Amino acid sequence: xTPAVGTDYNLPALPISQRIAFMITGIGFLCHTTALGIQxxxxxxxxxxxxxxxxxxxxxVFIFFWVELxxxxxxxxxxxxxxxxxxxxxxxxxxxxxxxxxxTLKGTLLGIHTTLSxxxxxxxxxxxxxxxxxxxxxxxxKSKQFGPLYYKLPALGLLDQWxxxxxxxxxxxxxxxxxxxxxxxxxxxxFFWSNSPKQLxxxxxxxxxxxxxxxxxxxxxxxxxxxxxxIIGFMGIIFIFTTLA
Amino acid sequence: xxxxxxxxxxxxxxxxxxEQFALSEEKIGEALCALKKNPLxxxxxILSTCNRVEIYAVVTHTEEGCDRLKDxxxxxxxxxxxxxxxxxYIYSSRDCxxxxxxxxxxxxxxxxxxxxxxxxxxxxxxxxxxHKSTGVLLNKVFKKAISVAKRVRTETKIAENAVSIxxxxxxLAKKIFGKLHHKSVMLVGAGEMAELAARHFISNGVQSFFxxxxxxxxxxxxxxxxxxxxxKFEDFVxxxxxxxxxxxxxxxxxxxxxxxxxxxxxxxxxxxPIFFIDISVPRNIDPAINKLDNVFLYDIDDLKLSVxxxxxxxxxxxxxxxxxxxxxxxxxxxxxxxxxxxxxxxxLKEMAEExxxxxxxxxxxxxxxxxxxxREAISGLTVSIVNKLLHxxxxxxxxxxxxxxGNALLEATQKLFLLGKxx
Numbered sequence: 001x002t003p004a005v006g007t008d009y010n011l012p013a014l015p016i017s018q019r020i021a022f023m024i025t026g027i028g029f030l031c032h033t034t035a036l037g038i039q040x041x042x043x044x045x046x047x048x049x050x051x052x053x054x055x056x057x058x059x060x061v062f063i064f065f066w067v068e069l070x071x072x073x074x075x076x077x078x079x080x081x082x083x084x085x086x087x088x089x090x091x092x093x094x095x096x097x098x099x100x101x102x103x104t105l106k107g108t109l110l111g112i113h114t115t116l117s118x119x120x121x122x123x124x125x126x127x128x129x130x131x132x133x134x135x136x137x138x139x140x141x142k143s144k145q146f147g148p149l150y151y152k153l154p155a156l157g158l159l160d161q162w163x164x165x166x167x168x169x170x171x172x173x174x175x176x177x178x179x180x181x182x183x184x185x186x187x188x189x190x191f192f193w194s195n196s197p198k199q200l201x202x203x204x205x206x207x208x209x210x211x212x213x214x215x216x217x218x219x220x221x222x223x224x225x226x227x228x229x230x231i232i233g234f235m236g237i238i239f240i241f242t243t244l245a
Numbered sequence: 246x247x248x249x250x251x252x253x254x255x256x257x258x259x260x261x262x263x264e265q266f267a268l269s270e271e272k273i274g275e276a277l278c279a280l281k282k283n284p285l286x287x288x289x290x291i292l293s294t295c296n297r298v299e300i301y302a303v304v305t306h307t308e309e310g311c312d313r314l315k316d317x318x319x320x321x322x323x324x325x326x327x328x329x330x331x332x333x334y335i336y337s338s339r340d341c342x343x344x345x346x347x348x349x350x351x352x353x354x355x356x357x358x359x360x361x362x363x364x365x366x367x368x369x370x371x372x373x374x375x376h377k378s379t380g381v382l383l384n385k386v387f388k389k390a391i392s393v394a395k396r397v398r399t400e401t402k403i404a405e406n407a408v409s410i411x412x413x414x415x416x417l418a419k420k421i422f423g424k425l426h427h428k429s430v431m432l433v434g435a436g437e438m439a440e441l442a443a444r445h446f447i448s449n450g451v452q453s454f455f456x457x458x459x460x461x462x463x464x465x466x467x468x469x470x471x472x473x474x475x476x477k478f479e480d481f482v483x484x485x486x487x488x489x490x491x492x493x494x495x496x497x498x499x500x501x502x503x504x505x506x507x508x509x510x511x512x513x514x515x516x517x518p519i520f521f522i523d524i525s526v527p528r529n530i531d532p533a534i535n536k537l538d539n540v541f542l543y544d545i546d547d548l549k550l551s552v553x554x555x556x557x558x559x560x561x562x563x564x565x566x567x568x569x570x571x572x573x574x575x576x577x578x579x580x581x582x583x584x585x586x587x588x589x590x591x592x593l594k595e596m597a598e599e600x601x602x603x604x605x606x607x608x609x610x611x612x613x614x615x616x617x618x619x620r621e622a623i624s625g626l627t628v629s630i631v632n633k634l635l636h637x638x639x640x641x642x643x644x645x646x647x648x649x650x651g652n653a654l655l656e657a658t659q660k661l662f663l664l665g666k667x668x
Contacts, residue, residue, distance in 0.1 A: 141421060142535065144547050150420070156518060157423035220515025223539045 018074060025081065029065065032058045046114035049244075050091045055115070057084035059122040075152040079129045109184040117177030117202075121237055123170030124209065127163050128234035131227035134159040138224060156223070163226050167213050174206050201240040208233055246287070246585060247307040248382060250341040251314045251333060252299030255355050258332040260546050264527035265322040265329075268293040269496065270372065276300075277378040280317065285310050288380040290373040290387065292348075294365045295438075295526040295545055296355050301345065303382045311335050339578055342386065346570045349390035350397040355545075356410065356552050357559045358403040361441065363394045386577065393573045400569060403562040410545065411442035413552045414522045415449050418490050421520050421541055430454040431488035433481055433502075434495030435467045438524055442492050443471055455488060457481035459495065482506050486513035492522045493529045503531040507540055524548075585655050586642050593638065593662055597631045638662075 036058060046052050064080040067073060133153055140150040153159075181202075182192045193199065212229045215221035221229065253266065268276065273291045280289040280302065288303035300318060304310025315333065319325050336344050347353045351362050370387045373379045379387070398404045415425075422428055430446045432439045435458040443454060457476040458464035468475040476484050482502070485491055486509075495501065502521070510519065521542040523530040528544055535542040605627050609615065615623070638658065645654050 137420075141417070141541055144543070144550050146550060155419060155423035156421050161423070220517070223516050223518050225516060225538075 021077070022068075025061065025077070026065070029058070029061050032061075046111050046118070050094050052114050052118050053087045053091045053094075053241075056118050056122060056125075057087045059119060060084050060087075060125055063122065063126055071154065071158075073152070073154050075133070075149065076129060079132060083125065083129070106184065106188050109180060109187060113177055113181040113184050115177075116173050116180060120170050120172075120174030120177050123166045123173060124230070124234050124237060127166035127170065127230040130159050130162045130166060131230035134163065134224070134227035135231075138227075160223055160226065163230055164216065164222070167209065167216065167226075167230070171206075171209055171213055174209070178202060178206060198240075198244055201243070205233065205237055205240060208236065246303060246305055246382075247310070247337055248301070248303050248341050248386065248581070249307060249311055249314065249335065249337040250299055250301050250344060251311070251318050251335045252292075252297060253329075253332045253334065254297035254299070254353065255546070255549070257334060258329075260526055260528065260544065262329060262332060263295070263298065265324070266293075266298040266318075267295070267526050268298065268321065273369075273372055274376055276317075276321065277373060277376045281376075281378050283313065283317075285313055288383040289378045290369060290383055292366060292369040294362065295524065297348070297353075299348070301341070301383060301386075303380065307337050311337065338581075339574060342577055342581070343570065343574045345386065345390050346393045346573055347567075349394040350566055350570060351394070351403070352397075352563055352566055352570065355549050356413065357556055357563050359410070359412075360404060361410075361438065363391065364437065366394075367391060382581070385580070389573065389577050393570060396573070397566045397569050401562045401565045403559060403566050410524055410548050411438065411445045413548045414442060414492065414524075414543070415445045416552075417522075417541075417543060417548075418446070418520055419449070421518055422489060424450070426450045427452050428489040429487060430490040430492060431476070431481065431485060432456045432458075432467075432473075433491060433493045433529070434458060434525065435460075435463050436494050436496075439492060439494045440467065442494075442522075442524075443467075443473070446490070447471060451490075455481075455484055457484070482510075485519075486510045488519070489517070490520045490522065492524070494524045495529055496525070497529050498527055499529075500531045501529045502534065504533045504537060507534045507537055511537060511539055522548075589655060589658055590639055590642050593635065593642075593658065596662065597635055601627050601631045 032054075036055070046055055060080055061084050064076055064084075067076050134156060136149060137153040137156055137159065140146060140153075141156070185194065186192045212221065212226070212233065215229075216226055253263065255263070258266075268291065273293060276291055277289055280286050280300075285304050285306065286302050287305065290301045292299045292301070298321075300314060302310065302314055304314070315330075315335065318333065319329060322329065344353070349363060349366050351358050351360070354362050366387070370379075370391075373383070418425060418428070425446065428451050430443070430451050430453075432443055432454065435456055443456075446454065454471070454473045455476045456464045456468045456471075456473045457478050457480070458467070459478050461475065461477060464475040464478075467473065485502075485506070491502075493502065507519075507521075516539050518539040518541065521530055521534065521540065523542065523544045526545060530542060530544070532542065532544065534540050605624060609620065609623070641654060642658060
């Protein structure tokens with residue numbers, strides 16, 4: 001997987017350089033997809049931190065392609081691709097664990113837990129990326145300084161809508177991820193809940209997003225506030241992961 | 246006699262200064278009456294829009310007229326500052342006509358090619374006509390300006406995808422809200438600009454719009470025309486919380502909307518963004534509200550920034566329009582100058598003939614008897630001398646008055662031959 005972080009999408013890039021970056025990212029994404037596909041033949045392959053993070057970077061690049069191709073908004077890459085790249089770099093620095101794929105119920109539960117949790121986190125990452133885009137675009141509109149980014153970034157309303165969609169997907173995915181994790185814990189270790197720092201941090205992040213979503217629905221925590229909270233929430237998640245690793 | 250212009254516009258003066266000079270219809274009438282009383286000024290017309298205040302006049306003496314008009318212009322504002330004088334531009338004859346044609350053709354507008362200025366120019370012309378402050382010259386010149394504007398519009402693409410302040414506002418609204426299909430707009434003040442903006446917003450699919458106006462009848466009329474909802478002027482702040490876009494263009498001389506009201510509106514809207522557009526001069530919305538979260542305020546000068554991109558795209562078309570303007574200016578200058586040159590040529594010829602006939606008669610009377618042939622010969626001689634002497638000046642008058650120094654030449658001729666001072 002080779003995210004093309006070399007190209008800065010922020011600048012009014014020449015179409016040719018953009019095309020090259022898009023192609024390189026595409027090739028990397030296809031390689032990664034193929035690798036995942038081969039691994040999937042023998043069960044859900046996510047039973048280590050590296051694999052979880054690697055899956056994270058695959059999923060976020062998938063979303064990047066989906067948005068670029070559907071909405072023709074060629075600016076998300078400048079935030080998403082470095083994120084994918086850094087997460088892959090972090091995989092490389094982690095001590096190498098090599099678990100064989102476990103096809104028993106225990107292994108399957110762990111795989112389901114990892115997949116759902118990672119997808120939930122991807123949704124929150126997108127919410128944060130969209131939040132950053134929102135703040136940048138809001139700044140252009142407020143300050144009335146119309147740089148190239150102003151023309152590239154989508155409307156505030158659309159960004160806020162994406163933020164909402166991301167939260168709506170993220171909460172159930174993370175909820176199911178935590179529940180399946182608890183079941184795995186019960187099955188593998190004999191208890192649902194252990195008050196370990198990992199669990200406490202995970203549950204507090206989940207709770208944070210629940211409040212954000214609740215506030216969004218009932219108290220008008222939308223627009224700028226939603227963007228800020230999404231960014232803070234995702235920084236919290238990154239903090240949790242780096243502490244755990 | 247010369248046509249002159251004094252004024253300031255969005256390029257030379259900021260909105261804070263322009264609002265000092267902006268004149269209501271009533272004030273324009275008063276000003277035109279005051280101008281008519283001045284013996285130096287033969288004809289006058291005032292064009293006052295959000296972006297410009299300009300006085301066009303026909304004066305008997307250019308320099309004196311310019312000075313007098315400048316004083317008059319500066320007196321339109323309650324307080325004067327040195328910056329005001331430096332924001333003024335003064336043009337005469339060819340430059341003045343060129344400026345007028347460019348203004349009419351929307352080449353001098355904040356947004357090149359915008360269609361409102363022509364309507365505003367026609368209104369200013371009608372207003373001057375109703376006050377009988379224009380005469381042959383300004384009538385001809387303004388009618389020409391209107392026809393030049395139409396020619397520019399049909400022969401160039403300058404008005405295609407027409408951009409205007411209201412169009413720029415729609416573009417900004419789209420950058421804030423995305424699609425406008427479920428949005429509602431409130432018009433505060435139901436002037437021409439507001440109506441135009443309403444039409445833009447409707448064609449971009451806004452769901453509903455409210456209309457508040459000081460005259461409720463006008464709000465009702467506009468509401469029935471565009472299927473909107475009329476709002477009593479006292480209630481518009483309350484109704485604002487239902488509107489995503491608020492377009493303010495009243496003639497009020499003070500702020501109608503301030504941070505306190507808007508903070509309440511935002512709370513009632515549960516932080517849904519709201520977009521304020523203030524196209525009124527003087528401004529009707531306190532600029533401080535832009536500091537509130539989820540509030541976006543654009544005044545008339547801010548809109549200028551947002552359309553710079555479009556302006557660049559229009560430059561090529563503007564070049565073609567400038568050629569048309571130059572051509573038309575040359576034509577009208579010819580007419581304008583010939584108007585002065587023809588009577589002067591006639592006067593000069595008449596004066597020469599008078600002098601010749603008088604002097605010849607006196608000589609013939611003193612010298613006694615001549616045969617008819619001799620008389621004929623002397624008469625031929627004097628005619629020939631006069632014609633030879635006048636040949637240069639007359640040719641110059643016929644030809645050079647169409648050039649840049651035409652006016653100077655006419656004034657010089659008048660002085661050199663003491664024309665118009667003999668009665």
